Amino acid sequence: xxxxxxxxxxxxxxxxxxxxxxxxxxxxxxxxxxxxxxxxxxxxxxxxxxxxxxxxxxxxxxxxxxxxxxxxxxxxxxxxxxxxxxxxxxxxxxxxxxxxxxxxxxxxxxxxxxxxxxxxxxxxxxxxxxxxxxxxxxxxxxxxxxxxxxxxxxxxxxxxxxxxxxxxxxxxxxxxxxxxxxxxxxxxxxxxxxxxxxxxxxxxxxxxxxxxxxxxxxxxxxxxxxxxxxxxxxxxxxxxxxxxxxxxxxxxxxxxxxxxxxxxxxxxxxxxxxxxxxxxxxxxxxxxxxxxxxxxxxxxxxxxxxxxxxxxxxxxxxxxxxxxxxxxxxxxxxxxxxxxxxxxxxxxxxxxxxxxxxxxxxxxxxxx
Amino acid sequence: xxxxxxxxxxxxxxxxxxxxxxxxxxxxxxxxxxxxxxxxxxxxxxxxxxxxxxxxxxxxxxxxxxxxxxxxxxxxxxxxxxxxxxxxxxxxxxxxxxxxxxxxxxxxxxxxxxxxxxxxxxxxxxxxxxxxxxxxxxxxxxxxxxxxxxxxxxxxxxxxxxxxxxxxxxxxxxxxxxxxxxxxxxxxxxxxxxxxxxxxxxxxxxxxxxxxxxxxxxxxxxxxxxxxxxxxxxxxxxxxxxxxxxxxxxxxxxxxxxxxxxxxxxxxxxxxxxxxxxxxxxxxxxxxxxxxxxxxxxxxxxxxxxxxxxxxxxxxxxxxxxxxxxxxxxxxxxxxxxxxxxxxxxxxxxxxxxxxxxxxxxxxxxxxxxxxxxxxxxxxxxxxxx
Numbered sequence: 001x002x003x004x005x006x007x008x009x010x011x012x013x014x015x016x017x018x019x020x021x022x023x024x025x026x027x028x029x030x031x032x033x034x035x036x037x038x039x040x041x042x043x044x045x046x047x048x049x050x051x052x053x054x055x056x057x058x059x060x061x062x063x064x065x066x067x068x069x070x071x072x073x074x075x076x077x078x079x080x081x082x083x084x085x086x087x088x089x090x091x092x093x094x095x096x097x098x099x100x101x102x103x104x105x106x107x108x109x110x111x112x113x114x115x116x117x118x119x120x121x122x123x124x125x126x127x128x129x130x131x132x133x134x135x136x137x138x139x140x141x142x143x144x145x146x147x148x149x150x151x152x153x154x155x156x157x158x159x160x161x162x163x164x165x166x167x168x169x170x171x172x173x174x175x176x177x178x179x180x181x182x183x184x185x186x187x188x189x190x191x192x193x194x195x196x197x198x199x200x201x202x203x204x205x206x207x208x209x210x211x212x213x214x215x216x217x218x219x220x221x222x223x224x225x226x227x228x229x230x231x232x233x234x235x236x237x238x239x240x241x242x243x244x245x246x247x248x249x250x251x252x253x254x255x256x257x258x259x260x261x262x263x264x265x266x267x268x269x270x271x272x273x274x275x276x277x278x279x280x281x282x283x284x285x286x287x288x289x290x291x292x293x294x295x296x297x298x299x300x301x302x303x304x305x306x307x308x309x310x311x312x313x314x315x316x317x318x319x320x321x322x323x324x325x326x327x328x329x330x331x332x333x334x335x336x337x338x339x340x341x342x343x344x345x346x347x348x349x350x351x352x353x354x355x356x357x358x359x360x361x362x363x364x365x366x367x368x
Numbered sequence: 369x370x371x372x373x374x375x376x377x378x379x380x381x382x383x384x385x386x387x388x389x390x391x392x393x394x395x396x397x398x399x400x401x402x403x404x405x406x407x408x409x410x411x412x413x414x415x416x417x418x419x420x421x422x423x424x425x426x427x428x429x430x431x432x433x434x435x436x437x438x439x440x441x442x443x444x445x446x447x448x449x450x451x452x453x454x455x456x457x458x459x460x461x462x463x464x465x466x467x468x469x470x471x472x473x474x475x476x477x478x479x480x481x482x483x484x485x486x487x488x489x490x491x492x493x494x495x496x497x498x499x500x501x502x503x504x505x506x507x508x509x510x511x512x513x514x515x516x517x518x519x520x521x522x523x524x525x526x527x528x529x530x531x532x533x534x535x536x537x538x539x540x541x542x543x544x545x546x547x548x549x550x551x552x553x554x555x556x557x558x559x560x561x562x563x564x565x566x567x568x569x570x571x572x573x574x575x576x577x578x579x580x581x582x583x584x585x586x587x588x589x590x591x592x593x594x595x596x597x598x599x600x601x602x603x604x605x606x607x608x609x610x611x612x613x614x615x616x617x618x619x620x621x622x623x624x625x626x627x628x629x630x631x632x633x634x635x636x637x638x639x640x641x642x643x644x645x646x647x648x649x650x651x652x653x654x655x656x657x658x659x660x661x662x663x664x665x666x667x668x669x670x671x672x673x674x675x676x677x678x679x680x681x682x683x684x685x686x687x688x689x690x691x692x693x694x695x696x697x698x699x700x701x702x703x704x705x706x707x708x709x710x711x712x713x714x715x716x717x718x719x720x721x722x723x724x725x726x727x728x729x730x731x732x733x734x735x736x737x738x739x740x741x742x743x744x745x746x747x748x749x750x751x752x753x754x
Binding site: 275 | 660
């Protein structure tokens with residue numbers, strides 16, 4: 001593996017993002033105002049993963065990881081991740097050339113927002129649970145079924161919907177449609193991190209022929225690979241949240257006085273803080289490694305799945321230790337720490353819980 | 369050729385050399401497994417003659433005029449093969465200090481021989497009363513005019529029974545703590561030095577070493593009087609990276625995967641057992657995590673950037689991971705994992721049984737995990753001190 005060195009552009013991207021986002025922290029996962037989405041678009045951030053030939057910046061996965069870390073540091077709510085990461089990657093990896101040329105520029109400019117609707121069971125990775133079907137009708141398709149736990153569904157313009165492929169077992173097709181479609185109803189879900197996830201009900205939702213994005217039926221293996229890539233991005237966002245949690249705890253330890261000293265002078269507290277640093281730093285490095293592997297182009301799902309598998313564990317531990325150091329104040333909702341608790345809990349289960357990712361790693365090691 | 373492609377071509381050459389010359393026998397002998405046998409000694413000389421040991425050192429001291437990248441390359445390529453360079457203390461602990469702080473005569477006398485693979489040093493720091501609190505060491509140095517006279521006791525001197533030289537830290541200013549310690553190079557086989565063996569849980573021999581008024585020439589003082597502790601601390605970051613090399617676990621991990629693929633339990637292949645799959649996955653993940661942390665530290669060293677904590681957390685994390693690795697692996701092997709190293713039917717040649725014993729020291733030697741956490745808290749996190 002080549003050494004990872006950040007370019008000057010990458011350092012600038014990271015530093016500027018940190019400055020821009022410094023005042024953006026929201027207490028809930030509610031939709032950001034239209035103003036802030038236009039700010040994000042103006043900065044070119046939605047274009048980072050989009051190839052230049054589709055009007056993107058093509059800065060690469062490591063650059064996106066650096067930006068996502070800054071977003072995670074302030075718990076920035078969606079639909080950036082759903083649009084600029086999940087949807088861009090799905091289109092890149094699975095859509096036909098024609099559809100990429102039509103849609104990627106829209107995402108790159110921020111003109112359209114989009115999210116991915118895959119899950120029907122307990123996990124995005126449980127493809128066996130996918131029952132939603134698209135039947136040919138009137139020169140187009142009619143979709144019936146449901147989707148579960150779709151991030152930011154109520155806040156985006158378009159949905160990417162994964163359906164069962166009737167012609168090939170264990171294969172899938174991808175359909176694009178406006179959120180506001182006849183027969184499509186959204187129910188907001190109350191999750192630990194707010195109400196921006198939705199379940200979707202499709203009752204004879206009609207789309208025309210051009211709504212089907214993939215040329216060939218999509219295999220489960222292709223889905224696993226694509227979801228593993230998204231998991232690396234989610235891992236980057238989590239590194240940022242973990243880093244902020246640690247900072248909150250360390251600063252508190254330096255200020256809070258008991259027994260005639262700042263509590264940070266006591267060894268137990270110091271060790272908690274160092275343990276957080278070890279978790280944050282190791283999560284950052286394995287995430288950068290996975291992001292670089294994606295940029296270099298030679299990777300298996302089992303290689304890159306390691307990043308979020310570790311970060312899941314790391315962020316969980318950081319949150320535990322941060323709460324422990326913060327004591328009573330970190331337990332109150334008027335403190336920032338509960339936001340990170342929620343962010344960690346939510347993200348851990350998003351695009352790969354530890355068991356699922358460990359299984360992907362094991363399959364890579366054992367050849368099955 | 370640009371520096372990067374030159375390094376790449378050097379690495380290919382080094383790999384070819386190691387693939388040819390580094391046998392299993394030699395790998396087992398180096399560095400601590402009962403000392404250096406004849407095969408390991410011969411290998412050290414070959415490695416030196418081929419210019420690899422001193423590659424990063426200046427030409428005038430028998431080196432190859434290379435850079436720190438060459439140094440890192442050596443560590444990495446040996447680690448990948450499950451081994452360690454011969455005479456590592458001489459090359460990675462003492463050599464750099466001699467190069468940076470030694471008088472010209474000392475540099476000329478020792479560096480070329482280290483580069484040729486001819487000599488090894490034993491680290492002489494720890495005393496019965498001075499472990500983590502190294503600055504409290506009491507071995508006494510008397511100034512006898514034209515030479516020093518040294519008396520006292522050191523413990524856990526791990527290579528003293530076969531090293532050529534003792535890299536000795538001793539007190540030259542009483543009551544002065546870390547400001548009164550000096551470094552010396554002493555002939556380890558001086559008859560006034562008594563070496564008593566100690567056997568360890570990990571199977572390596574270490575020693576208690578007694579100095580009874582041992583005369584040491586003035587020329588054997590390293591650098592300046594009373595600056596020894598500072599020299600010891602200077603070398604720490606790179607040293608830490610050579611201490612716990614998780615890459616060394618790759619060969620045994622590959623064997624474990626093969627074992628899982630070819631064995632069964634309770635009528636089912638191990639490879640289909642969920643708990644086995646999870647354990648293997650977590651082992652692979654942790655190896656990768658430590659590697660990523662190490663690589664970042666190496667990058668900072670190569671770019672001559674300061675390290676606040678990067679090497680320390682590599683050692684901290686790496687040592688704890690090694691212990692978990694051993695136990696996870698043994699959990700997979702079932703109760704025959706208790707069979708010891710080199711017993712004919714021991715699974716994986718008993719390597720994991722050995723690792724479980726040897727890794728006990730990893731969180732203690734080279735800086736206990738507790739002390740390292742204290743140091744990182746103070747330096748990297750700037751936490752208040754009581």
